[in-house]
Amino acid sequence: SANQVICKLCHLPGERDGAEMEVQLLADAERLFPFPLEDLALDFQALGPSRVQPGCLEVMVAACRQSALASLATVVEEAGLELAAVEVDNIALSRMLPLGCMEGSALLRLETRSVTLYGWQPGKAFLRVELPQDELRASGQLPEHLQALFAEAYLPARLWVASSALIDPGWLQGLSEQLELPCRQLPGLAGLEQVDGSMLLAGALSVGGWQP
Template sequence: MFGFGRKQTALLGIDIGSSAIKLVELAPGSATGSKPFQVEALALEPLPPHSLVEKKIADVAQVGQAIAVAVKRSQSKTKRAVVAVAGSAVITKVLSVNAELSDAEMEAQIQLEAEQYVPYPLEEVNLDFDVLGPSESSAGMVDVLLAASRQENVDDRVAALELAGLNVEIVDIESNAVENASGLLIHAAKLGPDRLTAVVDIGATTTTLHVLRAGQNVYAREQSFGGQQLVEEVQRRFGWAREEALSRLTTAPIPAPLQAEVLGPFQEALARQLARALQFFYSTSAFSRVDEVLLTGGVAQVPELAEQMAKRLALPVQAADPFAQMAMPAELDHLLQQHGRSAMLIAVGLAMRRFQ
């Protein structure tokens, strides 16, 4: 189940974020139309505070209830679902194995080699693997991606979805979901497929930098910095309720006191965090510059955030829209205008597993 489960005819992509459940269901677009995908259903349901702690589910019942509400609001009849664990909760390793091994022999070989790379007893982890293709370094060998995570990381997510009446068909990794959606992002943004694209997912409590090349995730790094800090500071400074704070932050024009006292300092801090994350990438790779930055997450809908980040980073920056190449009913488009299209990136990537 973990990592690379089988494809089904219809799947709900369920992103369990730090502050909300995001749900997306996709279908093939019209064979004669310009949109390759059709949005069948979507929903965004807030989570009670502290339901997740450092991307681990702290209250399975609360999360399950929120998923059930999201499913009901989406009006989807699909019961098959795909969910993801955070990249920080997963150990991955590319192994080279003999290409002539049968599936059973390859699985046994990988189980043996996994003991070298997984720092937990194997009976306490979920293991899966995917054959990437012929090895470039060794003739007669194939590269295999091994993925492993503690059982609790997988089991808690499965339990939450089952409480909502869903059947979990696939447990993926968040970075894989970003990679799945990256083709849409690059196409929508009219970026070259061989360019180096930084996708910055600004979550409620964690910001994750993904660097993509030719649609493949070549680097990922998480930092403890997110939009929740911005919302809480707005509430503290101005005494607004959470919903009002969110509305003020995402509606242009931004009031001058809010920009000067809270949003400006947050933008400076975010730029420093991103510059530091990019510098870590440069120091561990053969690259010295990315070609562009795509912002995702709820914070990405703050007016002029992309423009401000572009000035501070001296790089092209824009908000990502994973729905740009999708046909969508008007009522769902209105819902996205309320909550932000960029926040649904991982859910879209998970829902795209239907087509793999």
């Protein structure tokens, strides 16, 4: 699950190729991640020129334990499938946002047993916070909890909402007013039916499978 994965935004000299960046990241791994090197699985992607360090590249780095991947591979093999890739949910779900709307957006994913907030802010590591679902539903304090999180991290330009249940437009309008930012139901992608919160990640992974 995504809470077993750590994503960090790093800045590396721009003249380095992929192999050199990997060597540098592995050398810094003990400082960046709380996993022993012998159990470390690491991947990275260069995002473009750094916004804060001239001459450097912004590189998103994801790491987890090899042992966690091994157990996942076992499950996949027992299902008669072959594991080709593992993707962090933040990255997969960003494909479900309207075109050009990823940077500065946040996504609130409401499911039967979980409430998760995601965020994509330029120059920052991706945000992923699991909220206390039972407590929030019982108390009705979701807006207050979101306000506190945005105060600690950053205020997004907009909040998209996806739910496994029907979203009441009045509730969504009230959330917009309380948070003082646009809150909209996440629209479906062109050519796809509306994907509800329970199938959102599956849809995101499917979209990724279509891309070359």
